Amino acid sequence: MGEIAVGRILARLGPEWTVLHAVPVGAGASDIDHVLIGPGGVFTLNTKNHSGQSVWVAGRTLMVAGKKQRHIANSVHEAVRAAKFLTTAAGEVVPVTGVLVIVDAKSLPVREKPADVVVVTDRQLLRWLNRRRRVLTPEQIAGITAAAILPTTWHRNPAPDGDITTLQQGFENLRKLVGRARRRRAAWALALVVVLVIVLANVVPMLAGVALQSLMHR
Template structure:
């Protein structure tokens, strides 16, 4: 994929679309928005490609980082056992909102809000979560997602369905829990499976099956479920863009190293002529 030239919007799947949410790929909704942003980004110039200019538009960077975070967490969740069901990018409400991941298993129901804070310090105490010293609304948003999910699932099931909200931090420089977070749990992506394994078992196989059947229906979550974009297309489009981004980064690093290595020789040559 070359800048915005490779994607002119995201075409819809021409064949049958799955009636449930199990076919959605991790980061599905974020990637759709990313590709929409990229569609208006002009292709890089020849020199831009040579020197490793990023194919991402300025408005695409945060969407790209979010997609990488959800995909990485999705890969971690693939290692959960068969007793777990994982739904990705669940459209919820009446608009374009979605829940990054919904988990249903022996330990209960969880909504995961993934945040890519690679290399940044995260600090948590009570209702406060800070990233690099700045307050964020991650705990509030995760608690709101869990509460909304509990209401929707309870309505569908005809009885109370507790849901735990989780903020999943991807590759932070550090995570300091000064006091237990309120409203939602906070865990790094690397500890996510261990954290889930430590939760007590509260649901039997039959209950998990019934909840999975209800949660897999788009109508459980959204008033007017949007048509699903072909997950295979989503993966291919993002893979092509990610390859272009990585190649550009490699070229920038190569040029930087070349300059660093050549600098002493260039300097000595100039000094000999003065």
């Protein structure tokens, strides 16, 4: 769901950008969420959906709801891997910047910026990309793009293209399931609050009465 949200944001980039989604890499089932090629350079985007959670960054350390995660290290690995593949396919050195995109987080304080990856929220992503200074010429963009759109650049045994309509319908069904689950969770939380209020409304007067009787007997 986070990748779909970021994909919609990337669709708002100008025509000078090429955006690839869910790029299979290596020999197994691993993929890169998004690969971007444009005037501002080449980027791999690692998307993480942490809806409503607190995310904290300090250098190479990233915590989600108080638990350490490997998102930054994984983002660095993806960028290095992509640079290797594209350099081989394009026949020239292709630097790649790793970007970690945190979707829908409750908060994202960055105490210290990581040295080798960029961390942004989904709301910051488009502005950050549009502010990149031009580092690639149109000729370089064309050459890198020609290499990047070949499945064999990324994967040893690329699978045939799937049915996009069926895939999109599957994600739409998933979105509906997630929405229903969130509404159910909210309903249970509200019911718990109501029960607590009812219990307190009955228990507090009773305890007050017991305390009053105790004082009167003294």
